Amino acid sequence: MLLVAAATAACRQDMHDQPKYIPLRPTDFFADGRSARPLIEGTVARGHLDDDAAYYTGKGPDGKFTPEFPFPVTKEVVERGQDRFNIYCTPCHDSLGTGNGRIVRRGFRHPPSYHIDRLRQVPAGYLYDVITNGFGAMPDYSAQIQPVDRWAIVTYIRALQLSQNASINDIPADAKARLSQEGGQ
Amino acid sequence: MAQIFPKSANAIARMSVYGAIFVLIFVGWAFDALNRSAYNTRAFMAREQPIPFSHAHHVGGLGLDCRYCHTSVESSSFANVPPTKTCMNCHSQIWSTSPMLEPVRASFRTGQSIRWTRVHDLPDFVYFNHSIHVAKGVGCESCHGRVDKMPLMWQHASLQMDWCLDCHRNPEKVLRPQAFITTMGYQPAGDQEEIGRRLMSENHIQDARVLTSCSTCHR
Numbered sequence: 001m002l003l004v005a006a007a008t009a010a011c012r013q014d015m016h017d018q019p020k021y022i023p024l025r026p027t028d029f030f031a032d033g034r035s036a037r038p039l040i041e042g043t044v045a046r047g048h049l050d051d052d053a054a055y056y057t058g059k060g061p062d063g064k065f066t067p068e069f070p071f072p073v074t075k076e077v078v079e080r081g082q083d084r085f086n087i088y089c090t091p092c093h094d095s096l097g098t099g100n101g102r103i104v105r106r107g108f109r110h111p112p113s114y115h116i117d118r119l120r121q122v123p124a125g126y127l128y129d130v131i132t133n134g135f136g137a138m139p140d141y142s143a144q145i146q147p148v149d150r151w152a153i154v155t156y157i158r159a160l161q162l163s164q165n166a167s168i169n170d171i172p173a174d175a176k177a178r179l180s181q182e183g184g185q
Numbered sequence: 186m187a188q189i190f191p192k193s194a195n196a197i198a199r200m201s202v203y204g205a206i207f208v209l210i211f212v213g214w215a216f217d218a219l220n221r222s223a224y225n226t227r228a229f230m231a232r233e234q235p236i237p238f239s240h241a242h243h244v245g246g247l248g249l250d251c252r253y254c255h256t257s258v259e260s261s262s263f264a265n266v267p268p269t270k271t272c273m274n275c276h277s278q279i280w281s282t283s284p285m286l287e288p289v290r291a292s293f294r295t296g297q298s299i300r301w302t303r304v305h306d307l308p309d310f311v312y313f314n315h316s317i318h319v320a321k322g323v324g325c326e327s328c329h330g331r332v333d334k335m336p337l338m339w340q341h342a343s344l345q346m347d348w349c350l351d352c353h354r355n356p357e358k359v360l361r362p363q364a365f366i367t368t369m370g371y372q373p374a375g376d377q378e379e380i381g382r383r384l385m386s387e388n389h390i391q392d393a394r395v396l397t398s399c400s401t402c403h404r
Contacts, residue, residue: 018309023263087250
């Protein structure tokens with residue numbers, strides 16, 4: 001028992017708890033206790049000037065929302081959008097975009113469905129702006145979702161809108177042929 | 186003068202020489218058992234928090250994805266504790282008058298941080314990076330356990346080095362596809378070792394000799 005006592009009593013934790021700041025470790029040095037300091041207003045990180053207005057605000061030079069996406073939309077972009085949409089948007093908007101998510105059922109204000117005429121016709125930049133700055137009861141998601149992912153989510157919202165409002169003519173010819181063969185099954 | 190020790194003391198002395206071996210083994214075993222015990226690692230011990238935040242409710246009940254709050258887990262070495270703003274995304278309208286959530290609202294009003302109690306604390310001489318583990322297919326659950334069943338957060342694993350090495354020696358036993366990275370209660374669709382070996386080659390996971398090299402984690 002003496003040995004155990006000697007072995008444990010001698011244990012110091014200096015190497016475990018080194019006098020350095022790791023993320024979220026508090027400090028006594030600043031009054032607010034944060035070792036990670038808030039950015040001074042106007043700070044621009046190297047390579048983050050973000051001067052591409054259409055990309056970072058969704059607005060063109062004329063101040064109107066851009067109808068186009070700032071980069072080519074590929075299948076990977078839409079799939080990334082689906083992935084991010086399911087994390088950040090489905091709690092309220094639900095996986096179809098009708099606005100009956102779990103948080104809404106718990107009492108959050110009901111968002112409009114994506115499948116109404118007004119939202120089908122808004123430019124892509126408008127949807128980007130709502131994610132960036134919020135709208136109505138919806139808070140902004142600028143801290144949680146990076147700009148590139150916001151655009152990806154917008155492409156997925158477009159895909160969702162199309163999925164609920166497609167006509168037979170939107171289907172490519174070969175898929176249409178397969179649909180008419182297998183559709184009845 | 187009479188002898189202090191009777192003649193039988195010789196036998197006791199001989200026995201104690203052999204007995205000392207067993208005593209030493211026992212002491213060694215006891216020390217090891219204590220070192221690995223939850224008493225020492227503080228595993229399975231729910232921590233008091235300034236606000237009784239329940240992962241069981243938010244993850245298990247509401248089905249929020251881990252990344253809704255822990256946004257940096259895929260891109261940073263550490264998984265951030267969300268800022269108060271993230272709480273207020275919902276709690277500006279839901280339970281917005283609850284006295285239990287007053288510290289959250291106070292933090293939002295004043296800009297002061299909520300001082301949560303740290304649950305997982307690795308020694309400072311260990312380099313650990315969340316993003317690479319997530320990118321290579323280690324699910325949240327593999328280290329943090331069934332968070333969706335924890336009313337208050339506790340540490341699921343010992344966080345000791347032998348526990349790290351269990352996976353670093355045999356990554357195929359825990360790897361899962363990206364689509365299920367935050368899934369709680371994940372069941373592999375097929376043989377885990379087969380899926381794991383496929384993911385090892387797809388994700389370019391290095392040989393166990395590299396994964397268990399000292400400088401992989403102590404740098």
